[in-house]
Amino acid sequence: MKKSLSTRLMYTYMGLIAAIIIGVATGLSYLITDYFFREKEAELNAKGAEAAIISSYFLSMDTDRGSLSRYLTSVDQLIGARIWLFNDQYQLIAASEPTKTSEETDKNSNGQKNTPQTAEQKAALKKAQEKTEEMLIIDKIRDDNIFTSRVKKILNDTYNGEKVNARVFHPYYKEQVLLVGLPVGGGEFDNQKRGAILLAAPISGLNRVLKDIYAYTIFVGLAALILSMFFVSQLSKRMVRPLVHMKDTASALAAGNYDCRVEVNGNDEIADLGRSLNSLAEDLDEFVHKTNKMEKLRRDFVANVSHELRTPITIIRGYNQAIADGTITSPDEIEKYRIMINEETIRLERLIKELLDISRLQRSEQEELQEVPLGHITNTVVDMLSVRAKNRDIRLDRNIDENCTVEGNGDRLFQLVMIFGDNAMKYSPDSSSICFSLQKNANQETVLSISDHGCGIPQSDIPYIWERFYKVDKSHSRNVPGTGLGLAIAREIIRLHKAKVEVQSTEGQGTTFVITFPKKIE
Numbered sequence: 001m002k003k004s005l006s007t008r009l010m011y012t013y014m015g016l017i018a019a020i021i022i023g024v025a026t027g028l029s030y031l032i033t034d035y036f037f038r039e040k041e042a043e044l045n046a047k048g049a050e051a052a053i054i055s056s057y058f059l060s061m062d063t064d065r066g067s068l069s070r071y072l073t074s075v076d077q078l079i080g081a082r083i084w085l086f087n088d089q090y091q092l093i094a095a096s097e098p099t100k101t102s103e104e105t106d107k108n109s110n111g112q113k114n115t116p117q118t119a120e121q122k123a124a125l126k127k128a129q130e131k132t133e134e135m136l137i138i139d140k141i142r143d144d145n146i147f148t149s150r151v152k153k154i155l156n157d158t159y160n161g162e163k164v165n166a167r168v169f170h171p172y173y174k175e176q177v178l179l180v181g182l183p184v185g186g187g188e189f190d191n192q193k194r195g196a197i198l199l200a201a202p203i204s205g206l207n208r209v210l211k212d213i214y215a216y217t218i219f220v221g222l223a224a225l226i227l228s229m230f231f232v233s234q235l236s237k238r239m240v241r242p243l244v245h246m247k248d249t250a251s252a253l254a255a256g257n258y259d260c261r262v263e264v265n266g267n268d269e270i271a272d273l274g275r276s277l278n279s280l281a282e283d284l285d286e287f288v289h290k291t292n293k294m295e296k297l298r299r300d301f302v303a304n305v306s307h308e309l310r311t312p313i314t315i316i317r318g319y320n321q322a323i324a325d326g327t328i329t330s331p332d333e334i335e336k337y338r339i340m341i342n343e344e345t346i347r348l349e350r351l352i353k354e355l356l357d358i359s360r361l362q363r364s365e366q367e368e369l370q371e372v373p374l375g376h377i378t379n380t381v382v383d384m385l386s387v388r389a390k391n392r393d394i395r396l397d398r399n400i401d402e403n404c405t406v407e408g409n410g411d412r413l414f415q416l417v418m419i420f421g422d423n424a425m426k427y428s429p430d431s432s433s434i435c436f437s438l439q440k441n442a443n444q445e446t447v448l449s450i451s452d453h454g455c456g457i458p459q460s461d462i463p464y465i466w467e468r469f470y471k472v473d474k475s476h477s478r479n480v481p482g483t484g485l486g487l488a489i490a491r492e493i494i495r496l497h498k499a500k501v502e503v504q505s506t507e508g509q510g511t512t513f514v515i516t517f518p519k520k521i522e
Contacts, residue, residue, distance in 0.1 A: 081201035258285035370485035427454035
């Protein structure tokens with residue numbers, strides 16, 4: 001049967017809490033028991049030593065045993081322990097006589113009243129009542145061989161002058177007792193022979209305390225388990241809930257839904273996992289978006305290349321076919337067609353060359369760079385365009401610092417300036433102006449800008465003007481010359497020179513391209 005993570009967490013926490021409660025109860029009972037016995041043994045040893053001295057005095061004065069028994073009984077009532085006095089022959093010579101409780105007295109009297117007795121029974125009862133505590137203890141000790149042997153061993157150790165602490169089962173009191181043995185005598189006691197005094201304290205009181213502790217521990221433990229079950233259940237659900245959400249999000253991502261996100265709360269490991277999953281979803285979404293975009297560009301590229309190649313090839317084939325099959329026989333018409341075939345061939349050759357340029361630039365990560373006089377290159381391009389500009393009455397303004405140099409490839413930079421200058425000429429109306437500017441900015445970066453006053457570029461088209469064959473005129477009209485590859489080549493040249501480009505354009509007012517080259521590293 002499958003168990004959820006929250007259930008396993010709850011079982012684990014509950015087991016841990018139960019183990020802690022059991023461990024605490026066990027340790028607590030051990031400490032209490034140990035403390036009780038140590039304190040009780042210390043008390044019995046102290047009081048027993050006093051009783052041993054007094055008993056020795058009583059025996060040395062040869063007083064009657066009744067006085068000694070009364071003294072031992074008073075000490076018994078003081079410390080709550082039975083006291084037995086032995087001579088060196090293992091004979092019990094005195095014992096404390098604990099006072100019976102009123103409950104025991106009533107029980108005995110009721111028993112006597114309610115139980116019919118014969119003459120023999122009455123005589124036995126009278127004889128038993130005449131027996132002292134001392135006699136009853138002697139009878140029990142005599143009847144229990146195991147206890148007798150145990151007591152003899154304790155007495156032997158005590159006779160040798162040792163203090164003995166033991167826990168034994170007393171056959172007379174029918175319970176475990178704490179037995180303390182102390183030597184008595186020497187000097188005046190019993191002709192220089194030693195005796196022993198034994199103090200037996202019942203430990204039933206400790207058992208009652210331990211039972212109360214266990215009952216309280218069980219009660220508190222059950223209450224703690226019930227409360228902890230509730231809190232652990234809530235905690236485990238709270239911990240597992242974001243994991244379940246993450247699982248659902250991962251499943252959605254696997255199904256292709258990259259818009260799903262995990263709600264992240266807190267700053268723990270689970271929150272870090274959620275942020276990582278969200279980052280993965282964003283990366284996948286961006287990757288898919290780029291993949292779709294690249295696929296669209298690939299399809300557009302194939303379509304544009306097909307269009308750009310098919311047009312000149314169709315023209316060349318048609319004109320050549322017209323000459324070959326004799327449809328055109330006039331020398332002037334034949335010469336016109338040959339000129340048109342030559343122009344289309346040149347156009348086709350330029351298209352293929354630009355495609356190869358883009359391919360080479362994209363493969364080239366690092367070209368050999370050297371210090372290039374960009375100011376001189378820009379002036380040269382402006383001079384070359386001045387003839388075309390004069391024919392269309394276009395004014396070419398210059399603000400060029402001849403001393404500006406950059407690290408780069410001279411041929412590529414000439415190609416870059418020519419692409420932007422040629423584009424400005426194409427889209428500028430007659431009798432307008434184009435401005436070429438080349439200066440250092442405040443950060444000592446070289447800034448080249450080319451501005452025209454043409455038709456401008458719509459803001460929605462600006463991000464795509466760098467793509468191959470992209471034209472603002474979606475009809476790819478041949479009225480505006482060019483292959484649509486110039487800005488794609490320019491972008492690759494800018495990338496290779498680690499420069500930045502910015503486009504500022506307003507429809508109907510013109511366009512400005514600003515290229516910023518990095519500061520020269522000394």
